[in-house]
Every structure is written in structure tokens, then in C-alpha cells.
Amino acid sequence: MPSLGPIGNFDLVKKINMEHALSTILQYRPLSRAKIASLTGLNKMTVSSCVDLFVQKGFVVELGTTGTSRGRPPTLVDLNEKAGICVGVDIEINHFTVLITDLLGKRLDSKVFPLQSKDPFFFVEKISIVLRDIVRDHGTRQLGIVGVGIVIPGYYNIRTDVVDFSANLQEWNDFPLRAELSKRVPDTAFYINPAPYAGAMGEVHFGGAKSAHHLVYVTSSWGLSAGVYSKGELFTGSTGTAGRLGHSTIHMNGKKCTCGSRGCWEMYASIKALYELLDTTPQALSFAEIVEGIKRGDSRMTSAVHELGHYQGIGLANVVNAYNPKVICIGGLLALLGPTLINSIWNTLREMIPERFLLNLEIYCSDLGELGIAHGGVSMVLRHLSGMIIEHSLLEQPKV
Amino acid sequence: MPSLGPIGNFDLVKKINMEHALSTILQYRPLSRAKIASLTGLNKMTVSSCVDLFVQKGFVVELGTTGTSRGRPPTLVDLNEKAGICVGVDIEINHFTVLITDLLGKRLDSKVFPLQSKDPFFFVEKISIVLRDIVRDHGTRQLGIVGVGIVIPGYYNIRTDVVDFSANLQEWNDFPLRAELSKRVPDTAFYINPAPYAGAMGEVHFGGAKSAHHLVYVTSSWGLSAGVYSKGELFTGSTGTAGRLGHSTIHMNGKKCTCGSRGCWEMYASIKALYELLDTTPQALSFAEIVEGIKRGDSRMTSAVHELGHYQGIGLANVVNAYNPKVICIGGLLALLGPTLINSIWNTLREMIPERFLLNLEIYCSDLGELGIAHGGVSMVLRHLSGMIIEHSLLEQPKV
DNA sequence: ATTATTTAGTATAACGTATATACTAAATAT
DNA sequence: ATATTTAGTATATACGTTATACTAAATAAT
Known part of the structure; x- marks a missing residue:
């Protein structure tokens, strides 16, 4: 049974309508009271009473009027971002x-x-x-x-x-x-x-997945794991460990992993794996140099990233099958590999999954940078x- | 942005409270109006007005009074299941x-x-x-x-x-x-x-997963796939194909699958795989006979099911990592293999996943039988x- | 320049639902 | 026979939305 939430009374009605008004302000700011009313379907008076309360408490500010159309010019209101x-x-x-x-x-x-x-x-x-x-x-x-x-x-x-x-x-x-x-x-x-x-939440709020309803964000650095955002909320699972994909098996009896299991995705598609493919170490070749090499078109590095992309693709095929996302966002350091990585991911996905199940899918690399996770x-x-x-x-x- | 639903007004209040009253009747039936009020937190009058409306329309019936405690005996009401x-x-x-x-x-x-x-x-x-x-x-x-x-x-x-x-x-x-x-x-x-x-929905409503908040139901027959139920609703993904796990890869470069890919879970953990392990066909040995053999303790069949359980376990480890369910229910024909299958699944899970992530997990076989899916x-x-x-x-x- | 029209926003009374209070009903305990 | 307890109803009140009528302030038309 889905829990039923609060009971219906005046308090609830007030809160619901305040939520409507405020969310609309946050989404379309700045805008007039009249616009809020037409967007939400709320009565003009209801909107006014809500907005006036926000203004009185200092959470919303009235900007000047802006007369563009005919009729009395609307008074724009906006969130007071300094509150x-x-x-x-x-x-x-x-x-x-x-x-x-x-x-x-x-x-x-x-x-x-x-x-x-x-x-x-x-x-x-x-x-x-x-x-x-x-x-x-x-x-x-x-x-x-x-x-x-x-x-x-x-x-x-x-x-x-x-x-x-x-x-x-x-x-x-x-x-x-x-x-x-x-x-x-x-x-x-x-x-x-x-x-x-x-x-995942950062990409939905600030990044390239704005207002996506079904997003899977995959952090790909030294480890791999996923955050699943579906219909406006995180998919956490029962205890909060859903998306622990780095240790999902893509190759049973494969490479021994630090977790004790074998053939974990992380062993094939993380930065660790990339260095193994290049047969070198971060001390000898920094990740920034690899990124630079890819941009330059270095063939050895490019082919290593292509192979890495293949392994990424195998795991992401499992992601597509498991979560059926609309958007997959690659985050973490590997996001810097950009189109080179994405292309070979797509190649593998098309080999593994019928076209029919890929029609509604986008894949991109996060570009929120250093402060993205914060x-x-x-x-x-x-x-x-x-x-x-x-x-x-x-x-x-x-x-x- | 999560969508905000209907605006707040009297209609909504009425509907919300009717929903509270009715859901409580469905869950605790039969019960008195007073009990509904105390369970929901609704006012006595609110409950009466809702219930009276249901009764008037014939969706709820008044049973007699049952005086057990002191005071005026309550009038029990119940759903009219014939409505x-x-x-x-x-x-x-x-x-x-x-x-x-x-x-x-x-x-x-x-x-x-x-x-x-x-x-x-x-x-x-x-x-x-x-x-x-x-x-x-x-x-x-x-x-x-x-x-x-x-x-x-x-x-x-x-x-x-x-x-x-x-x-x-x-x-x-x-x-x-x-x-x-x-x-x-x-x-x-x-x-x-x-x-x-x-x-999945059947198990939550009628089966052994009553009121589970995080359930993954795996149909295991000739194919494999999963239904994910989380916090009161199905996890469908963006187009409705989430849980397509039969064709998720557990063994890259493994057995060629009918879908065109390689190493799909289905190739190792379905009935098809069981027959391959037994090196026989359904014509020569019916599935019912296998079930019977397991109960009898037939060693060849038992070891085949153990191996099947190992492969089931590998895929279910991925399920645990991906969805972090509270309950996994095995449905389909393989559910008939019962504890023999479950035991070897657990053995594999314990090898693959740290104990910490298995503490909140139950696994069982569906026993809704023939009409379960209907x-x-x-x-x-x-x-x-x-x-x-x-x-x-x-x-x-x-x-x- | 004046008037009509349009749009924004406000004032006021009506509506309808929950709610508090007071009540009746019907049982047991004293 | 009376007090007490619990169930349920009747009635008046409270309060947020809402419809109506209003004011405010702009442009367009005459």
C-alpha cells in the first residue's frame, strides 16, 4: 500500500497552493501574479494571498512593472535569493x-x-x-x-x-x-x-539533464557506481545502496576484484583498467596527459579508450536493461574523455541491445567540472x- | 521537478479524506467508524460523512454491531465486495x-x-x-x-x-x-x-511479499526478466522496459544468445540452461519430473539445480547491487525448485557480495501457482x- | 484629448469542508 | 437504579478558496 500522506484540511490546502505558487516562481522567475495564476490554474486571489505572504516574510521580492502588452502592466515577483x-x-x-x-x-x-x-x-x-x-x-x-x-x-x-x-x-x-x-x-x-x-541530482538541477524524468548518472573514476533518478526522486533501494554497479558481474570467473568477487565491471571499465590497457601508471602518465593525447589524436591512447569504451558499453547495456533510462550521464574523471568514449559506448550498445530499446536514450558526459559533486x-x-x-x-x- | 498534482481546494480535501477512510476500510475491514477515525486521525464527523456516502452508494455495507468492550457497541462497516x-x-x-x-x-x-x-x-x-x-x-x-x-x-x-x-x-x-x-x-x-x-504486483497484493516496500520479482522459466516494485509503485523506466535482465551480460564473450548478444543471464540460468546442464530435453524428461526428482533427492538433478542456482545467484547478485531490494521473489516455473534453488543462490550471493549489503534481504519462491500472473x-x-x-x-x- | 478596451490586481461576500461542542444511543460497571 | 464509557449524530463555527464586483494602469480607437 502506498502511504497516504496527510489528511485533508485547510492547512493542507494552503500548503499545497503555496507549493504550487512558489514552485512556479522558482521555475519561471521572474513573473507576475497573473502568470502564476494561469500557469497553475489557481484563482487570482489565491495566488495573491500566497505571494503576499512570501513577500511579507521576505522570501519573495517585488520587482518593478514591465509593460509590454496592452492593459495594466504586471508586477514581476522573484525569489529573494539572498534569503x-x-x-x-x-x-x-x-x-x-x-x-x-x-x-x-x-x-x-x-x-x-x-x-x-x-x-x-x-x-x-x-x-x-x-x-x-x-x-x-x-x-x-x-x-x-x-x-x-x-x-x-x-x-x-x-x-x-x-x-x-x-x-x-x-x-x-x-x-x-x-x-x-x-x-x-x-x-x-x-x-x-x-x-x-x-x-545525478546535480545533473538534473544544474547540468545537462535538466528536468529529465529518468536519469542514470555513472561516476567513472577509479571506481564505478551509479545514481538513479526516476520520476522526480532518487531510486535508493531499501537501505540506500541501489546502483552499486561497479561490483556487478559482467564476466563471471573473470579478473579477481578487490571486493572478493570476480569479473566486476570496475575491473574492466574504470581508470584503473585504462592504465592497465595502456600498460603504464599515473606517475608515468597523468590522466590529464591522456585527455590531452586523445584530443591530439594519439593512436595508442585512442585505441585504449575505444577498448575502455567497449567495456563501459557492456556495463551500460546492463544499465539500459535494468533501469531503462532516458538519459545516461557519465561523470567522474572519465567524463573528460568525451565523444571518443561515447562513440565506442554506442557501438557496443548497438551490438548488444535491439535498436527498439535504444530509441529513447541519450548518453552524454557531464561538464559540471570540479565542483559538480559539491x-x-x-x-x-x-x-x-x-x-x-x-x-x-x-x-x-x-x-x- | 516533481510534478505537483492537483491544486488545493475543497474537492481535493474531500477526495483525500475519502481515500483515507476507504483505504483504511480495505486494510482493516471490517471495522467501526470510530476505529477509522482513530487510525487515520480524521475527525469523527469527517469519517461519518465519508462512510455514509459510501454506504448510500452501495460500495460499503453496514454489518451488525459487535459489543465486546464497554460502552455503546460499534457498528462495523465493510467493503461490499459484490459492488x-x-x-x-x-x-x-x-x-x-x-x-x-x-x-x-x-x-x-x-x-x-x-x-x-x-x-x-x-x-x-x-x-x-x-x-x-x-x-x-x-x-x-x-x-x-x-x-x-x-x-x-x-x-x-x-x-x-x-x-x-x-x-x-x-x-x-x-x-x-x-x-x-x-x-x-x-x-x-x-x-x-x-x-x-x-x-511483482501480485506478490505484493496476494503473495508472500505483502506490503513489501522494495521487491524484485524475477520470472524464471524459459526466459528471465524482472519486475521492480519500490515504495508503492512499479519502477518502469522511461518507456516501460526496466528489468529486462534476461539479456543482461554476466559473461562477456560467453554463449551466443538468440538476442544477438553474448553471455546473457538467460543463457545460464533459465530452464533452457537447466536442460543443457542435464543434457536432455523436455520431451525426454518433463519439468514436473525434475521437480519430483529434486524432492526425491536425485543426485544428478540436484547437482544440476545447484549449478543452475549458482548462475541464478550471479544474476541476482547484480539485482541486489542494482536495485538493493528488501525482498527477491522467484516466480515462473523455476519457483517450483524451492529451497534447493534458494540455498545455492544464497551460497553464491555470499561469495559475491559483502555481508553488509545482504543483511536486509529475503529471497523466496512464489507459491501463488497457476493463476499467479492472472x-x-x-x-x-x-x-x-x-x-x-x-x-x-x-x-x-x-x-x- | 477623450473614450473604449484590455490586462493586473484587490475587496468582499458566499461557499463548502473540517472541526469543536454539545448531544443522543447503548452498552457495562457499580 | 445510577454512573461511566464508548459510538455515533446534530449544529454552529472557522477558514481558505472562489465568484463577483471593483479599482488601477496601460494601449488603441475615435
Whole structure:
């Protein structure tokens, strides 16, 4: 049975219509009250009462009028993007990145901090200091810190609310990340997701997959894993480890993997595999040099990437079969290989899957760059923006 | 952006609360109005007004009072399961099964019809006659035919509304099944889904996965494919072919498959593969005899099933990684192999996936039997029952 | 220049649903 | 026989949407 949500009453009606009005503003901003009414189907008065409340609380601002057509010129309204800030934190093995944005997701500041220890408490202490500074600097805004999106290099158990890594960073296993953060930085909303989930959300919000209804984002770097976004929300599975594709088998009895199994996709289609194909090491040949070589048309590197693309294609064929996405986005370092990679992926896909099942599919490489995953963290926060604004708007409403 | 649904007004409030009341009746029936109020959080008067409307329209009946506790004895109300009927149609290659149930999904009648031709029009004409008879016999009930759930041996494109098979039954490709059915049997709701999707819904509604939030149902017969049920709804993908796992690669460069690719799961873990392992044919050794042999403890057959289970396990490990389900249900003929199969599946899973990711997982074989898939078709209809009852209840409401 | 027309937005009263309060109904416990 | 408890109903109230009538402010037409 799908859960039924809240019961119907005046509160709910008000909230639903505020949500309609606000979402429309966020999507079409700036626009007039009249436009909101026609877009949403809401009554003019309903729109006015909602918008006026937002304006009164400072979440929405009235811009001037702009008379283009006939009749009384409309008063444009827009989100007050300064009414609060969002924070995205991208944790990697040796460092973490903190990104601060306004309510539109525009970068205000970002900073990289080294992680000298693999102890999760070391990270928690360090980020707490950073966050407390941010709260001090921005806490006076109407909304203060809307939330903090934490992106972790592994999985987070959404049932038990603890970290669920396996191989790398074993020290983090079973660490109650949210609880430890909340203890140190109270009254702050934390949203925690694995990197590929954040990547998917970032692409939908900021990247090339805007408003895609069915997206699979594949982080391809030293490891491989996927974030699945479907019909407006993440597909997490029962505990939050859906999309753990790096260790799915594409070649049983194949190469031994660090995870203990054999023939994992990761062994054939990650950067590690690329270096094996090139029979060299990152020390001898940096990844940037490979990217450069591809652009130059270096034949040895190109053919290695083609072979890598073939293996990527085998795994992505499984992705197509499993999730039937509309869009596949390649993220991580391998995204820099661009069309060279994509082409050979397509070649393999066409060999493996009947044309019929490929008609509705696009594949592209992310171009959000360095801060892409941190922006994904911000998008996890922005997803809750309208709910938070509505909550604040209904707070302390003076009874007449 | 998640779509925002209807705007908030009195109609919506009424519908939401009717939905709460009715769903509670369906789930806890029979029960009193007071109990509905306490379970839903609705006001007593709200519950009364909803229930009274249902009773007046004949969808809900008042049973007698049952005084157990102190105080005025409650009046129990229950769904009037005779207020309409549901139809499930399970199409297979050579025949189709029609199941008629009451509003609780209880079998009223079922019948198997041969399919002498592979022409989809042949099927459509034949089922139309059957359905028109059903309409004639049951059309007078309050709801008439709530809907017809059609289960097809392949995929259905939910974007273009046409059949999307590939290899088997190529004649059906691009056939606009819903349109052709609606043309012949008007004013009837048709719900069309592939067999594994229906299987998943059937298990959630009638089988061993009741109210599971994350289920993957794997039909294992001559082919393999999966239906994914997550958080109260099917995971369909963008066109409706998600879960096409029979042709996902578990052994690249492996056995050539009928689909043109190589190393498909289906080549190693289906009944076809079992017969290859046993080096015999269905003519020489029926599947029923194999099932019998397993129960008897026949060592040759048992070891073949163990090996089959190993290959099933490899594919199911990929299922666990991809979808992170709480429950995996094995359906189709291989479900009859029961614990023998399940045990070796578990052995392989434990070799391939860290214990941490298996803690929240159950695997079982479906025991819904012969009519399981047809019941899945019925569950596709029942999913719309409360909505349909509410719609009918609000129809022709006399204005005061 | 004046008037008609068009579009934006507001004021006000009516509508309809939930809800609180007071009530009746019907049982058991004292 | 009375008090108490629980179920369910009757009635008045509260409140957000909504229809109607209105004001505001622009352009187009005369």
C-alpha cells in the first residue's frame, strides 16, 4: 500500500497552493501574479494571498512593472535569493570541498580542506568548525542555512542512519554521521548521499539533464557506481545502496576484484583498467596527459579508450536493461574523455541491445567540472527549499 | 521537478479524506467508524460523512454491531465486495487465461482459451467476445467492471502506447493493444503490463511479499526478466522496459544468445540452461519430473539445480547491487525448485557480495501457482479500486 | 484629448469542508 | 437504579478558496 500522506484540511490546502505558487516562481522567475495564476490554474486571489505572504516574510521580492502588452502592466515577483544560503560538502579520500551558494545555487564561496586522517571523527570535528563559521556569518538571513548536503565516497544506510561503506575507508563503517554532525552543529538540516546520487541530482538541477524524468548518472573514476533518478526522486533501494554497479558481474570467473568477487565491471571499465590497457601508471602518465593525447589524436591512447569504451558499453547495456533510462550521464574523471568514449559506448550498445530499446536514450558526459559533486550536494538541499520557505511563512502567523 | 498534482481546494480535501477512510476500510475491514477515525486521525464527523456516502452508494455495507468492550457497541462497516468485478488476463504464447474476481480479489471464475494464431488481432477479437460477455453478466453492479488487467509476454511502451516486444512474437511489435481493445470494448479501463511487473504486483497484493516496500520479482522459466516494485509503485523506466535482465551480460564473450548478444543471464540460468546442464530435453524428461526428482533427492538433478542456482545467484547478485531490494521473489516455473534453488543462490550471493549489503534481504519462491500472473493482472486493477469508488461516489451528487 | 478596451490586481461576500461542542444511543460497571 | 464509557449524530463555527464586483494602469480607437 502506498502511504497516504496527510489528511485533508485547510492547512493542507494552503500548503499545497503555496507549493504550487512558489514552485512556479522558482521555475519561471521572474513573473507576475497573473502568470502564476494561469500557469497553475489557481484563482487570482489565491495566488495573491500566497505571494503576499512570501513577500511579507521576505522570501519573495517585488520587482518593478514591465509593460509590454496592452492593459495594466504586471508586477514581476522573484525569489529573494539572498534569503538564505545552501552548503554542499563533497568528501573524498584525502580532502573535502565546501561549497556555499545562494538560494539559486549560485556559488558564493568554495574551499578545499585536506583530510590528514581517515578517522571519521577527524572529519566531523573539522567540518563542524567550518559550518559554525558559516552559521555565524549567514545565520541572520531569513532562512539562515537552508541545509547542508553531505556527499560521501560510499553508501549511507537510510534505515539505520549510519555509514555503509565496504572496502575503502573501512574506518567509516557504521559511523552515525548525521547524529555526530547534528550533535556538533544543532538546528541544521543535513542531507547525506553517496557521490553518484548527488551527481545525478546535480545533473538534473544544474547540468545537462535538466528536468529529465529518468536519469542514470555513472561516476567513472577509479571506481564505478551509479545514481538513479526516476520520476522526480532518487531510486535508493531499501537501505540506500541501489546502483552499486561497479561490483556487478559482467564476466563471471573473470579478473579477481578487490571486493572478493570476480569479473566486476570496475575491473574492466574504470581508470584503473585504462592504465592497465595502456600498460603504464599515473606517475608515468597523468590522466590529464591522456585527455590531452586523445584530443591530439594519439593512436595508442585512442585505441585504449575505444577498448575502455567497449567495456563501459557492456556495463551500460546492463544499465539500459535494468533501469531503462532516458538519459545516461557519465561523470567522474572519465567524463573528460568525451565523444571518443561515447562513440565506442554506442557501438557496443548497438551490438548488444535491439535498436527498439535504444530509441529513447541519450548518453552524454557531464561538464559540471570540479565542483559538480559539491553542486550535487547543494541540489540535495535545494530540493527542500520550497518546503522550508512555506514552513517559515506559516510560522507565527498572527491570529486575527 | 516533481510534478505537483492537483491544486488545493475543497474537492481535493474531500477526495483525500475519502481515500483515507476507504483505504483504511480495505486494510482493516471490517471495522467501526470510530476505529477509522482513530487510525487515520480524521475527525469523527469527517469519517461519518465519508462512510455514509459510501454506504448510500452501495460500495460499503453496514454489518451488525459487535459489543465486546464497554460502552455503546460499534457498528462495523465493510467493503461490499459484490459492488463490481475485476478481470485479469494472462497472455502466453499458445493460450491466454481469464480470471474474474470480486473486489477483494477472490476468484469467481477462470478459464483458459487457446491461441491458434500469433496475429495480435486474433487475440484481440477473441478476448473482446469474452469481455463483452463479462460486461453483459456483471455490468449491472454498482461499479460494473472495475478494469481489466492485461499481462503480456513482453514489454509495453508506456510512452507510445504500443507493444514493444523484440524476439518472440515479433508479430506483436508496435501493436496498439490498448487502442484496439478500447475500440472493441468501450468504457472499460485497461491496464497493460509485462508478466514480471504483474508478478511483482501480485506478490505484493496476494503473495508472500505483502506490503513489501522494495521487491524484485524475477520470472524464471524459459526466459528471465524482472519486475521492480519500490515504495508503492512499479519502477518502469522511461518507456516501460526496466528489468529486462534476461539479456543482461554476466559473461562477456560467453554463449551466443538468440538476442544477438553474448553471455546473457538467460543463457545460464533459465530452464533452457537447466536442460543443457542435464543434457536432455523436455520431451525426454518433463519439468514436473525434475521437480519430483529434486524432492526425491536425485543426485544428478540436484547437482544440476545447484549449478543452475549458482548462475541464478550471479544474476541476482547484480539485482541486489542494482536495485538493493528488501525482498527477491522467484516466480515462473523455476519457483517450483524451492529451497534447493534458494540455498545455492544464497551460497553464491555470499561469495559475491559483502555481508553488509545482504543483511536486509529475503529471497523466496512464489507459491501463488497457476493463476499467479492472472492474479497479478487483477492486482493492477485493484490498485485503482479506491479511486474508482470515490469517483463514483462523488458523481451526480445532488446539489442542496 | 477623450473614450473604449484590455490586462493586473484587490475587496468582499458566499461557499463548502473540517472541526469543536454539545448531544443522543447503548452498552457495562457499580 | 445510577454512573461511566464508548459510538455515533446534530449544529454552529472557522477558514481558505472562489465568484463577483471593483479599482488601477496601460494601449488603441475615435
